[in-house]
Structures are given as structure tokens and as C-alpha cells.
Amino acid sequence: MNGDEYRAVLRRLTALDATAAAHRAEAVAWHEGRVAAADDAVRAADDAVREAAGAVRAAQRDLEEVDARAAGLWSDFVHRVGPAAERFGRTVPQPAVPRQRGELTTDDYLREVAAKIAYTPPARPLTGATTTVFAMFGVVGGLLGVAAHQLLRWAGTAAGGDWAAGLPVVALIALVLSPVVAVFAAKRVADRRGAELNAAAITTVLVSGLVTAGLLVAALGGG
Known part of the structure; x- marks a missing residue:
């Protein structure tokens, strides 16, 4: 191998080494990017889990509040109606999905029930x-x-x-x-x-x- 061939081989090896270094740098950057993306995804998932857990706790509190208000309304209804209320059961009836009307909320339905229970029909005149x-x-x-x-x-x-x-x-x-x-x-x-x-x-x-x-x-x- 003469000097020219030797120098050509060195240039090729140098070029290959530079290419390999570039590939290694690209691989490292890609890996670091994927790790960062995975960390971001994990943090986002943790945040979503915490948010969902908070929503579940809030929903449970709302459910307990609605159940308590429903029990109070049922007690008022039984007190006003008397034994006739037993045809619906001796305890608070199981909840049912009401007929949807626009954008009414749970509070709206409960207030409507309370108003109906509190309503006292006018006394009938004497006959x-x-x-x-x-x-x-x-x-x-x-x-x-x-x-x-x-x-x-x-x-x-x-x-x-x-x-x-x-x-x-x-x-x-x-x-x-x-x-x-x-x-x-x-x-x-x-x-x-x-x-x-x-x-x-x-x-x-x-x-x-x-x-x-x-x-x-x-x-x-x-x-």
C-alpha cells in the first residue's frame, strides 16, 4: 500500500468515524427526547389521576348531600301524607333518572320536589x-x-x-x-x-x- 492509498484509507476511516459520531449524537438526542416525552406523559397522567380522584371525591360529596336532602324531603312527605306514603315503600325510594327538561340541575329538581311537598291545597268550602x-x-x-x-x-x-x-x-x-x-x-x-x-x-x-x-x-x- 503506497502513501496515497494509505491516506485515502485514513480519510475514509475519519469520515466513517464522523458519521458514526453523528449517528451516536442523533441517537442520544432521540433517546433523551423520548425520555423527556415519557416523563412529561407520566407527569400528565399523574395530574390526570389526581384530578380524576378529586372529581370522584367531589361527586361523592355531592351524592351524599343529594341523598341527605332527598331523605329529608321524603321524611317531610311521609309526615304530611301519613300512612298513604307507604305505598311507595317504607324507606326512601331508589333514585331514578328524571325526565330531562332543558338544563335543570339536581338542585332544581330538589327545589321542585320541596315546593310540591310544601304546597298546601286550599281548604274545600263547607257543603x-x-x-x-x-x-x-x-x-x-x-x-x-x-x-x-x-x-x-x-x-x-x-x-x-x-x-x-x-x-x-x-x-x-x-x-x-x-x-x-x-x-x-x-x-x-x-x-x-x-x-x-x-x-x-x-x-x-x-x-x-x-x-x-x-x-x-x-x-x-x-x-
């Missing part, structure tokens, strides 16, 4: 049949009052002594209060039927009760 029912309450109250009156007077007479003086007073009080007790009974019935127990209805119960009691006491010949 002739209702007035008759109230009058019958007064009559029954008067009958019970007379029965209690006669029983207490008999017990006082039979016992003698202080009882003979005290029980007739108690009997008179029971006789007078019996129409008042009938008013409370009529009020419960009126509430269940959605009727209004106004002053006229109360007067009907009291007058019918007092008249019944007075007539019976007069007929029995004792006061």
Missing part, C-alpha cells in the same frame, strides 16, 4: 253534607257528655260522703266540655278531608252538642 257531619259530631259529643254526667252523678250518690258533693260538679264539667271535645274530633276529620273548620262549623258542633245534652238532661229530669 251541606259536611255541615251535617259536623252537627252529628256535636250530637255524639252531647250524648257522651250526658252519659258521663249521669254516670258520675250515680257514682257520687252511690259513694256518699265527699264524693256525693264533688262528683256532681265533675259531672257538670264533663257535660259542658263534651261539645268542646267534639270540636277537636271534628277538626281531625276536617283536616283529613281537606275541609275548612271555620267559626260557623265550630258553632254548629257546639250548638248541636249543647242542645243535645240539654234536651237529654231535661228529659232525664236531672241537672
Whole structure:
């Protein structure tokens, strides 16, 4: 190998070494870039996981809040409706997806339910049949009052002594209060039927009760 050939070989080796060095540098740069990209992807994934975990916790808190509000609304509904609510179950019914209406949120649906539960329909006006029912309450109250009156007077007479003086007073009080007790009974019935127990209805119960009691006491010949 002469000198020219030797120099040519050296030039080729030098060129190959430079090419290899460039390839090595490119490979190192590519590797570092891939490592950096992988690190960025891992950090982004970690951030996404933390964000998702936070969203899950927030959703769980929202769910618990909605469940608590729903339980409170159900309790109010059962309190207002009474045993009739048991046809929907003894506990809060399972949640269902409501019919979607625009952009309504959970709060909107809960407020709507609360408004429906809080709504009190206007009392129905008194009819002739209702007035008759109230009058019958007064009559029954008067009958019970007379029965209690006669029983207490008999017990006082039979016992003698202080009882003979005290029980007739108690009997008179029971006789007078019996129409008042009938008013409370009529009020419960009126509430269940959605009727209004106004002053006229109360007067009907009291007058019918007092008249019944007075007539019976007069007929029995004792006061």
C-alpha cells in the first residue's frame, strides 16, 4: 500500500468515524427526547389521576348531600301524607333518572320536589253534607257528655260522703266540655278531608252538642 492509498484509507476511516459520531449524537438526542416525552406523559397522567380522584371525591360529596336532602324531603312527605306514603315503600325510594327538561340541575329538581311537598291545597268550602257531619259530631259529643254526667252523678250518690258533693260538679264539667271535645274530633276529620273548620262549623258542633245534652238532661229530669 503506497502513501496515497494509505491516506485515502485514513480519510475514509475519519469520515466513517464522523458519521458514526453523528449517528451516536442523533441517537442520544432521540433517546433523551423520548425520555423527556415519557416523563412529561407520566407527569400528565399523574395530574390526570389526581384530578380524576378529586372529581370522584367531589361527586361523592355531592351524592351524599343529594341523598341527605332527598331523605329529608321524603321524611317531610311521609309526615304530611301519613300512612298513604307507604305505598311507595317504607324507606326512601331508589333514585331514578328524571325526565330531562332543558338544563335543570339536581338542585332544581330538589327545589321542585320541596315546593310540591310544601304546597298546601286550599281548604274545600263547607257543603251541606259536611255541615251535617259536623252537627252529628256535636250530637255524639252531647250524648257522651250526658252519659258521663249521669254516670258520675250515680257514682257520687252511690259513694256518699265527699264524693256525693264533688262528683256532681265533675259531672257538670264533663257535660259542658263534651261539645268542646267534639270540636277537636271534628277538626281531625276536617283536616283529613281537606275541609275548612271555620267559626260557623265550630258553632254548629257546639250548638248541636249543647242542645243535645240539654234536651237529654231535661228529659232525664236531672241537672
